[in-house]
Amino acid sequence: xxxxxxxxxxxxxxxxxxxxxxxxxxxxxxxxxxxxxxxxxxxxxxxxxxxxxxxxxxxxxxxxxxxxxxxxxxxxxxxxxxxxxxxxxxxxxxxxxxxxxxxxxxxxxxxxxxxxxxxxxxxxxxxxxxxxxxxxxxxxxxxxxxxxxxxxxxxxxxxxxxxxxxxxxxxxxxxxxxxxxxxxxxxxxxxxxxxxxxxxxxxxxxxxxxxxxxxxxxxxxxxxxxxxxxxxxxxxxxxxxxxxxxxxxxxxxxxxxxxxxxxxxxxxxxxxxxxxxxxxxxxxxxxxxxxxxxxxxxxxxxxxxxxxxxxxxxxxxxxxxxxxxxxxxxxxxxxxxxxxxxxxxxxxxxxxxxxxxxxxxxxxxxxxxxxxxxxxxxxx
Amino acid sequence: xxxxxxxxxxxxxxxxxxxxxxxxxxxxxxxxxxxxxxxxxxxxxxxxxxxxxxxxxxxxxxxxxxxxxxxxxxxxxxxxxxxxxxxxxxxxxxxxxxxxxxxxxxxxxxxxxxxxxxxxxxxxxxxxxxxxxxxxxxxxxxxxxxxxxxxxxxxxxxxxxxxxxxxxxxxxxxxxxxxxxxxxxxxxxxxxxxxxxxxxxxxxxxxxxxxxxxxxxxxxxxxxxxxxxxxxxxxxxxxxxxxxxxxxxxxxxxxxxxxxxxxxxxxxxxxxxxxxxxxxxxxxxxxxxxxxxxxxxxxxxxxxxxxxxxxxxxxxxxxxxxxxxxxxxxxxxxxxxxxxxxxxxxxxxxxxxxxxxxxxxxxxxxxxxxxxxxxxxxxx
Numbered sequence: 001x002x003x004x005x006x007x008x009x010x011x012x013x014x015x016x017x018x019x020x021x022x023x024x025x026x027x028x029x030x031x032x033x034x035x036x037x038x039x040x041x042x043x044x045x046x047x048x049x050x051x052x053x054x055x056x057x058x059x060x061x062x063x064x065x066x067x068x069x070x071x072x073x074x075x076x077x078x079x080x081x082x083x084x085x086x087x088x089x090x091x092x093x094x095x096x097x098x099x100x101x102x103x104x105x106x107x108x109x110x111x112x113x114x115x116x117x118x119x120x121x122x123x124x125x126x127x128x129x130x131x132x133x134x135x136x137x138x139x140x141x142x143x144x145x146x147x148x149x150x151x152x153x154x155x156x157x158x159x160x161x162x163x164x165x166x167x168x169x170x171x172x173x174x175x176x177x178x179x180x181x182x183x184x185x186x187x188x189x190x191x192x193x194x195x196x197x198x199x200x201x202x203x204x205x206x207x208x209x210x211x212x213x214x215x216x217x218x219x220x221x222x223x224x225x226x227x228x229x230x231x232x233x234x235x236x237x238x239x240x241x242x243x244x245x246x247x248x249x250x251x252x253x254x255x256x257x258x259x260x261x262x263x264x265x266x267x268x269x270x271x272x273x274x275x276x277x278x279x280x281x282x283x284x285x286x287x288x289x290x291x292x293x294x295x296x297x298x299x300x301x302x303x304x305x306x307x308x309x310x311x312x313x314x315x316x317x318x319x320x321x322x323x324x325x326x327x328x329x330x331x332x333x334x335x336x337x338x339x340x341x342x343x344x345x346x347x348x349x350x351x352x353x354x355x356x357x358x359x360x361x362x363x364x365x366x367x368x369x370x371x372x373x374x375x376x377x378x379x380x
Numbered sequence: 381x382x383x384x385x386x387x388x389x390x391x392x393x394x395x396x397x398x399x400x401x402x403x404x405x406x407x408x409x410x411x412x413x414x415x416x417x418x419x420x421x422x423x424x425x426x427x428x429x430x431x432x433x434x435x436x437x438x439x440x441x442x443x444x445x446x447x448x449x450x451x452x453x454x455x456x457x458x459x460x461x462x463x464x465x466x467x468x469x470x471x472x473x474x475x476x477x478x479x480x481x482x483x484x485x486x487x488x489x490x491x492x493x494x495x496x497x498x499x500x501x502x503x504x505x506x507x508x509x510x511x512x513x514x515x516x517x518x519x520x521x522x523x524x525x526x527x528x529x530x531x532x533x534x535x536x537x538x539x540x541x542x543x544x545x546x547x548x549x550x551x552x553x554x555x556x557x558x559x560x561x562x563x564x565x566x567x568x569x570x571x572x573x574x575x576x577x578x579x580x581x582x583x584x585x586x587x588x589x590x591x592x593x594x595x596x597x598x599x600x601x602x603x604x605x606x607x608x609x610x611x612x613x614x615x616x617x618x619x620x621x622x623x624x625x626x627x628x629x630x631x632x633x634x635x636x637x638x639x640x641x642x643x644x645x646x647x648x649x650x651x652x653x654x655x656x657x658x659x660x661x662x663x664x665x666x667x668x669x670x671x672x673x674x675x676x677x678x679x680x681x682x683x684x685x686x687x688x689x690x691x692x693x694x695x696x697x698x699x700x701x702x703x704x705x706x707x708x709x710x711x712x713x714x715x716x717x718x719x720x721x722x723x724x725x726x727x728x729x730x731x732x733x734x735x736x737x738x739x740x741x742x743x744x745x746x747x748x749x750x751x752x753x754x755x756x757x758x759x760x
Contacts, residue, residue, distance in 0.1 A: 048603050096554075100711040111521040126715070129644070130645075131645065131715055132646070132714070133645040133646045136645065136646070136647075155715075156715050199719050199720075200719065200720035200721070201718050201719055201720060201725075202717075202718045202719075202720065202728060202729070203718070221755040269509075270508075270516075271508075271513055271743075272513050272515055273513075279742065281742040281745070282742065329707075331705070336732060336735075336736065337740055337741065338740055338742065339509065340509045340736050340739075340740060341506075341535070341536040341584075341736055343508045344576040344577055344578065344584070344732070344733055344736055345574055345575065345576055345577075345584075345734065346574045346575040346576060346577060347574075347575070351576075351732075354732065355577070355729070358710070358718070358728070359718055361711060362711075362714050362715045362717075362718060363715065366711070366714055367711070368653075368655050368656075368711075372654070378387050
């Protein structure tokens, strides 16, 4: 067992941190306030080879492993969760299924431009009445000659208003619940596709989240992933696993940022004439934060390593996601609480970390769903 | 022991609920939160109906009831909307100091306009993030022939930009700590608003005094070092805060319960899943605990024997329960709770903002420990 990043990974970590601090940090305040994603960042990160990290070199990607992706995710989320969301979707849910199941045309048409940041991707599974229950979606894709006709609505779609293409999950055979499902690539310009509205949220303000509508949206049949109808949810299996492990890295990044902020606050504060750092209770809190972050980081790396070896089960992925996102809540809550009034100020990033981190208990499977997934693999 | 409200108290509770349900329009609540506005017209109506200063004697414009009845009003208001309810609950902050220590003239001058919806009052004590830390206070009020001359800076003053009058803590070089009633119209007052994440209808500001002249007769209380008045004021504010917390917890629970009964996933209402049912059960436990701690505190206050140690217990536990209940309520809403059009989104931010008013767990535990162990660690 080796508990150390190798030289290549260390070098990558250093480079990723430098790029994010240089290119992303200056944007955070402005785009959090404007509640939009800085869309031009995609091209910047594309030039830095920091998009779609696991995309193989043959399609123009950096061809890195899951561990490297987690390293990069942690660094980016340490700076901004909202911006991190758009970048994560680009290299994960939007393009991962294309890489694994798309035709050569689709890979060259969407994945490669996504790697360069020339096209922005989104992923649309969740619907107003189907969140945790993914099989309950109602969007349909009906084959008509050489085309599919898509009808339905999707919500909570990251990159929704800025995307150039969206990977959409729809029923090709609604009679086969959970099975008759396929993935399709829809372009922004396709007739019948529209953005209904941008959603205002508790946190993740610099991430673009929207409701989308597909109203007799016609697309060529070649934009379906995989050669035949059915099995779309299974095609998503590896992508979802990967995405859940990513949440370990996102949580570690926000946890680290919170810890750094609160540590510096505690070192600089005096209460009742005594330095705050002399309080035993406060020392315990910071010690526990440090402990949690270590546990989160190594659990995430282990999940990523298992994934790289092709050994990760859904249970492994759920354990990473559930443990890390829940541990993070305790860190951000404590950080908020001990800062009192200072923690409430919009200029203090800790209140943003609290609001941003809260999303992690809903998205890509609620905490409750992950408990159930783990229990299921325990044979219960 | 009597654990039941009197008929009169039930009437007050019912009237407050009916008023809030009739007047607190959910869309207005979202709009005011977004715009950092104040519910002016609702405040006027609440005053006309006698809800503001319900616990003042009739000769000073009140209804001659107890703080207990005021707590019932605050609870009802915050249950219906955390933002509007809190805004209305904080228009006469510090009035208890005038009621308890003020001269007849001070009561006659300052209290009736508060109950009529003509003027608002607030407290300006703290100068660091910890308003209770006397060691941080350096605002000086120098006594001249006919007036005091104030110089100094107050931090995180609630409602400073809305209030007409400030109950201000200053240090007089010879007299020690004193409390002065300062009119906002006085020359030399500067207000610097601070943006905060929650309770946005209650502004938050730094308040600067430069050569502000205050007539001698505006000093509240006579001899003594002002600590008694400050402690009493903090108790009254603490009581208002736990009443707000109780109402918010109840309001968050009501919304989550209603949502769980209507939202279906996997072909079942959420309210039929054990994990969700247990969350709701836990929330009810929390609300019961919060309610009886709050009601007992109010009773003690009205009996004139408020035990600060008990109030710390109440603030500690009600604060924890508030955060717990609102967080679980949000979780039941899933991703929808994260969207600003759902009231639970601002309940979450408001609960955190209120949590700050309740003080940190560590400082409440210090106070409770001091009471049971008798040694003040902080003063040692």
